[in-house]
Amino acid sequence: MRTVTSFLFPFSGENRSPERGGTSSLLDSGFRRKAAVVIAGLMMTATPAHAQLTVDVDNAGSADLIIAVPALPTPRSETTLAGTTEDLGNRISDVIASDLDRSGLFKPIGRSAVKQITVDEVTAPTFPYWQGRSAAALIQGFVRSNGDGKITVGCYLYDVALGSELTRQGFVVEPADWRRAAHKCADAIYSRLSGESPFFDSRIAYIAETGPKGNRTKRLAIMDSDGANHRFITNGQSTALTPRFSPDYKQIAYLSYLDGNPRIYVYDVGTGRQRLVTQSRNATFAPRWSPDGRFLLYSMAIGGNTDIYKIPVEGGTPIRLTDGPGIDVGGSFSPDGSQIVFESDRGGGQQLYVMNADGSNQRRISFGGGRYATPEWSPRGDLIAFTKMQGNFRIGVMSPSGSGERLLTNSWQDEAPTWAPNGRVIQFFRTGRGAVSSSVWQVDLTGSNERRLATPVDGSDPSWGPILP
Amino acid sequence: MKSIRNTLLMATAVIALGACAKKAPPELPPAPGPAVDNSMGQDNSNVGNVAVPGSQADFLTKVRSDRILFDLDRYNVDADGQITLQSQAQWLAQYPNKQAIIEGHADERGTRDYNLALGERRANAAKNYLVSLGVSEQRLRVVSYGKERPAAMGSDEGSWAQNRRAVTVTID
Numbered sequence: 001m002r003t004v005t006s007f008l009f010p011f012s013g014e015n016r017s018p019e020r021g022g023t024s025s026l027l028d029s030g031f032r033r034k035a036a037v038v039i040a041g042l043m044m045t046a047t048p049a050h051a052q053l054t055v056d057v058d059n060a061g062s063a064d065l066i067i068a069v070p071a072l073p074t075p076r077s078e079t080t081l082a083g084t085t086e087d088l089g090n091r092i093s094d095v096i097a098s099d100l101d102r103s104g105l106f107k108p109i110g111r112s113a114v115k116q117i118t119v120d121e122v123t124a125p126t127f128p129y130w131q132g133r134s135a136a137a138l139i140q141g142f143v144r145s146n147g148d149g150k151i152t153v154g155c156y157l158y159d160v161a162l163g164s165e166l167t168r169q170g171f172v173v174e175p176a177d178w179r180r181a182a183h184k185c186a187d188a189i190y191s192r193l194s195g196e197s198p199f200f201d202s203r204i205a206y207i208a209e210t211g212p213k214g215n216r217t218k219r220l221a222i223m224d225s226d227g228a229n230h231r232f233i234t235n236g237q238s239t240a241l242t243p244r245f246s247p248d249y250k251q252i253a254y255l256s257y258l259d260g261n262p263r264i265y266v267y268d269v270g271t272g273r274q275r276l277v278t279q280s281r282n283a284t285f286a287p288r289w290s291p292d293g294r295f296l297l298y299s300m301a302i303g304g305n306t307d308i309y310k311i312p313v314e315g316g317t318p319i320r321l322t323d324g325p326g327i328d329v330g331g332s333f334s335p336d337g338s339q340i341v342f343e344s345d346r347g348g349g350q351q352l353y354v355m356n357a358d359g360s361n362q363r364r365i366s367f368g369g370g371r372y373a374t375p376e377w378s379p380r381g382d383l384i385a386f387t388k389m390q391g392n393f394r395i396g397v398m399s400p401s402g403s404g405e406r407l408l409t410n411s412w413q414d415e416a417p418t419w420a421p422n423g424r425v426i427q428f429f430r431t432g433r434g435a436v437s438s439s440v441w442q443v444d445l446t447g448s449n450e451r452r453l454a455t456p457v458d459g460s461d462p463s464w465g466p467i468l469p
Numbered sequence: 470m471k472s473i474r475n476t477l478l479m480a481t482a483v484i485a486l487g488a489c490a491k492k493a494p495p496e497l498p499p500a501p502g503p504a505v506d507n508s509m510g511q512d513n514s515n516v517g518n519v520a521v522p523g524s525q526a527d528f529l530t531k532v533r534s535d536r537i538l539f540d541l542d543r544y545n546v547d548a549d550g551q552i553t554l555q556s557q558a559q560w561l562a563q564y565p566n567k568q569a570i571i572e573g574h575a576d577e578r579g580t581r582d583y584n585l586a587l588g589e590r591r592a593n594a595a596k597n598y599l600v601s602l603g604v605s606e607q608r609l610r611v612v613s614y615g616k617e618r619p620a621a622m623g624s625d626e627g628s629w630a631q632n633r634r635a636v637t638v639t640i641d
Contacts, residue, residue: 213622239617241581255585261612262585283589283613286582299582301613304544304593306586327586343583349542350583373580387580412624415580431577434624461581 001180001469002172053137053159053166055105055193057424058446064107065193068135068160069097071111072153073119078145082175085151089143092153095182096139096189098226099200102442103190103425104449109133122156127163135160139189143178151175155185157192167192179228180468187467197380197422198467200225204427205243205252206440206462208232208455213436218460220254220267225420225464227454233267242286242416245465246293246313253277253287253296264298266313277311278318286330289313290337297321297331297340308342310357321359332377332384333357334400341365341375341384341400352386354400365402374416379466380423383445387415387428395428395443408447418463427453429460523564528639532556536636537595541576541629544590546598554595557637558602564639571595572636573613574620576629581615588613595635 055065072089082088090111097108114133117125122140130138138158145151150172157166169188171181180201187198208221217236220243223229234240234256241262243254252267264284267274277296278284288297296313299306306327311318322328326346333340341354352366352375366372370390377384383397388407395417396407408426412433417426424445430452431438440459443450453462520526529535535557537550546554561567573592575584592611600606621628 214619216617218617241617262615283585285585299586301586301589304590304597304611306589327583327590329582329586345583350580373583389578389580393578393580413577436622 001177001184003170053161053193054195057105057194057196057444059105059448065105065137066107066109066135067100067137067139067189068109068114068130068133069093069100069111069139070114070117072141072143073117073122074143074145075119076145080145080151080175081149082178085143085145088151088175088178089141092141092143092178092182092185095179095226095228096155096186099183099186100189102226102451104444104451105190105194106137109135122154125158125160125163127158127160130158130160137166137189137193139185141185146172149174151178151181153178153181153185155181155188157189179224183225196424199420199422199425201468202421203245203249203465203468204440204453204462205245205254205465206429206455207240207243207460209438209458209460210236216436220252220256221455221459222252222269223455230456242461242463244287244289244463246289247291247466248293249465249468251313253289255285255287264296266296278309288331288333290333291335292337297333299329299331308340319359321355322362330374332375334377335379335381339377339400341377343373343375350389352384352398352402365400366398366405367402368405376418378419378423379421382423385417385419385426387417395426397426397445406447408443408445409441409450414441416461420464421467427462427464429462431460523567525639525641528557528560528567528637531560532637535638536634538630539591539633539635541633542579542587544587544594546594550595551598554598555602558599558604561599561604561608561639567639568608568610569637569639571599571609571611572618572638573611574618574632574634574636575616576632577616577619577624578629579616584615585613588615591633591635595637599637 074085077086100106141155156168183201211217219236220233220240239257241255264277264287265274283301286299307322309318328344331342350371355362393413395409398405413431417428437458438460440453533556571592573588621631
């Protein structure tokens with residue numbers, strides 16, 4: 001995807017160089033024509049002073065900000081490989097509204113409940129109309145075919161009460177990537193109004209499950225953060241577990257019983273090839289990437305004793321990081337790569353420990369009642385998510401020092417949290433008592449806005465990749 | 470016979486992959502071996518017939534049980550498990566060319582990765598006891614299934630007790 005770096009006029013296809021002077025000059029000079037102006041890189045704030053229009057991320061689920069999302073008009077409906085630009089304008093509007101709704105911070109008014117805007121209106125909204133719809137915020141935009149096979153999607157956010165523009169962005173994409181442009185637009189709006197980093201334009205790897213409880217078929221699968229573009233990667237002949245996207249999305253590390261034994265493979269998304277991480281005859285499991293994508297953590301059992309190892313992704317000599325007689329398993333790097341949080345039963349039950357990335361200075365951080373497992377360091381660095389087992393299995397967070405423990409869910413069995421790329425949303429899987437099926441769920445960091453992510457079949461072991469570039 | 474079956478499975482895999490994914494792995498996984506898809510439960514299909522001596526069916530009829538159970542979060546072989554493994558060791562002594570896989574399992578009330586490690590522990594505990602009874606280590610292999618292959622499907626103490634197990638499967 002390319003963000004636009006020059007003025008793009010939807011009618012003529014003419015490209016003008018921007019006057020690199022910032023917000024006001026763009027507004028003054030560029031907008032006189034009916035042209036929609038698209039800015040890249042610049043997260044523009046066209047109205048500096050008031051900045052009242054925000055959403056409170058610590059109150060997710062309240063959905064208090066009403067935001068209108070009319071269909072994106074097109075200057076001339078043209079056929080692309082993904083349908084007409086007019087149709088794309090409808091679908092992009094739907095994806096933006098769906099993303100914002102899922103965040104729990106917005107109450108979108110979709111295109112079916114509002115008028116169809118014209119291209120002229122994109123940069124000159126009829127604010128009284130939107131006030132009449134009780135909208136506090138308004139997203140407008142356009143879709144234009146560029147003539148070179150690509151499309152440009154413009155995205156504008158307005159404060160309806162003040163009648164002012166808050167931000168604008170534009171994206172040039174292949175028509176097939178229209179959903180990504182929609183996610184990028186939703187991300188821009190989410191970020192502008194919440195002050196948080198974006199997360200919609202990201203992908204999820206997980207395990208798709210079917211079949212009887214005693215012999216589940218488990219397939220590696222991937223999808224966009226909203227469940228779209230779903231794709232099965234393995235055919236289910238071998239049980240697949242615990243996938244993790246590499247930070248660049250090019251590879252997926254996961255466990256497979258391909259040769260009858262549990263082993264970690266690295267699957268190349270581009271080529272479809274995969275390889276063993278180590279040639280060891282021992283069981284290897286619980287793969288985790290380092291933040292720079294150069295190393296993998298894995299757990300290996302030798303004679304019943306499990307320890308954590310680190311190995312260069314391209315192969316090489318594994319480094320053993322733990323050496324106790326207990327089960328040391330899992331592990332998750334801090335975002336700066338300097339520390340690792342992991343799980344160990346060296347003290348009896350499962351608890352959380354932190355060590356330096358070279359294995360030194362191992363210390364326990366969980367001291368509440370019950371057992372703690374599956375720690376995952378937030379991409380923001382400030383929290384560690386975990387599964388707490390005390391009666392029910394619940395998802396919780398604590399600081400890297402172990403303080404401030406908070407439990408976010410309460411169900412029979414919630415397990416294996418992983419983080420959204422912005423560290424605001426936690427994803428996990430839920431299994432009911434006596435149930436065969438499990439499903440993928442998301443919950444806000446505050447514990448509110450708990451909701452199920454629809455998958456084609458049952459799902460488990462979800463893990464989020466970073467925000468796409 | 471087995472190779473024919475594997476070939477058929479491979480062909481099925483090709484079709485399945487072609488149907489479901491645009492970029493399916495060109496390297497097709499081999500058909501799952503016996504450790505993957507069989508033998509999780511007692512096979513009584515030969516009851517009433519005379520099992521071939523030295524076969525898995527024979528093993529199942531001759532030994533006290535093909536499995537030992539473990540307490541919650543434990544992996545020590547208890548007295549009952551020792552008696553069972555002694556009967557297995559006797560059978561293995563009678564057929565010294567037979568090899569066996571010991572499958573380690575955990576109940577569903579644990580996290581996935583930890584349960585894989587726990588299954589390894591349990592399978593190794595059973596293996597080590599068999600070795601202490603004179604079975605050559607070279608004849609025994611372990612594989613952990615964690616909580617992936619429960620034998621009892623309930624979400625209750627009785628089911629979980631049956632699922633915390635190490636199962637010996639001889640290789641025909």
